[in-house]
Amino acid sequence: GQNIDQPTEMTATEGAIVQINCTYQTSGFNGLFWYQQHAGEAPTFLSYNVLDGLEEKGRFSSFLSRSKGYSYLLLKELQMKDSASYLCAVRDSRSGGYNKLIFGAGTRLAVHP
Amino acid sequence: DVKVTQSSRYLVKRTGEKVFLECVQDMDHENMFWYRQDPGLGLRLIYFSYDVKMKEKGDIPEGYSVSREKKERFSLILESASTNQTSMYLCASSTKSVDRAIEETQYFGPGTRLLVL
Numbered sequence: 001g002q003n004i005d006q007p008t009e010m011t012a013t014e015g016a017i018v019q020i021n022c023t024y025q026t027s028g029f030n031g032l033f034w035y036q037q038h039a040g041e042a043p044t045f046l047s048y049n050v051l052d053g054l055e056e057k058g059r060f061s062s063f064l065s066r067s068k069g070y071s072y073l074l075l076k077e078l079q080m081k082d083s084a085s086y087l088c089a090v091r092d093s094r095s096g097g098y099n100k101l102i103f104g105a106g107t108r109l110a111v112h113p
Numbered sequence: 114d115v116k117v118t119q120s121s122r123y124l125v126k127r128t129g130e131k132v133f134l135e136c137v138q139d140m141d142h143e144n145m146f147w148y149r150q151d152p153g154l155g156l157r158l159i160y161f162s163y164d165v166k167m168k169e170k171g172d173i174p175e176g177y178s179v180s181r182e183k184k185e186r187f188s189l190i191l192e193s194a195s196t197n198q199t200s201m202y203l204c205a206s207s208t209k210s211v212d213r214a215i216e217e218t219q220y221f222g223p224g225t226r227l228l229v230l
Contacts (some may be wrong), residue, residue: 042203042221086154099217105155
């Protein structure tokens with residue numbers, strides 16, 4: 001079956017570093033996306049990994065280990081505006097020839113002063 | 114910039130009403146998607162479309178239908194709204210790529226929060 005797990009909530013302090021983990025089980029893995037979603041707004045694309053390793057983009061980095069079915073999103077130098085939900089989504093290439101995204105429930109991050 | 118717009122931010126409907134949710138994208142994307150988002154469940158795919166007049170069921174199509182008469186517009190229809198369809202509805206679009214999954218990044222609209230009484 002398909003399953004994506006991530007923590008429900010996390011808290012962190014402004015200026016600190018936080019790591020949000022995501023584990024997945026899918027039959028036809030073809031890439032992993034991270035999205036950010038502020039309350040009441042649309043999800044916005046943050047990062048994409050298809051090969052093992054770390055992808056760095058400014059204050060945000062994303063890591064993937066396909067053999068372990070594991071990814072994390074690393075946020076450095078946290079700012080208050082980083083308070084949001086972070087959605088892990090796996091691209092499943094198995095579904096009838098079409099690629100579709102399977103989303104986790106999201107991790108709500110609260111950044112405190 | 115990709116722009117995906119949805120016809121309403123908030124809707125209140127009564128049980129049994131027929132409800133139309135409209136989504137328009139301005140980037141000539143082939144793929145369009147309808148999701149619902151509920152607390153603790155994440156985004157769940159209702160229907161998607163990879164071309165005009167083409168539609169495919171997602172994971173939770175029951176109680177919904179869709180229409181894609183033009184490339185830029187994808188409509189979600191609740192034939193007879195029920196209280197368990199109270200939710201946030203999100204539309205998304207993406208290009209179609211055979212080789213590079215990154216090009217299929219989905220871009221989301223602002224969402225429609227539907228309340229069915």
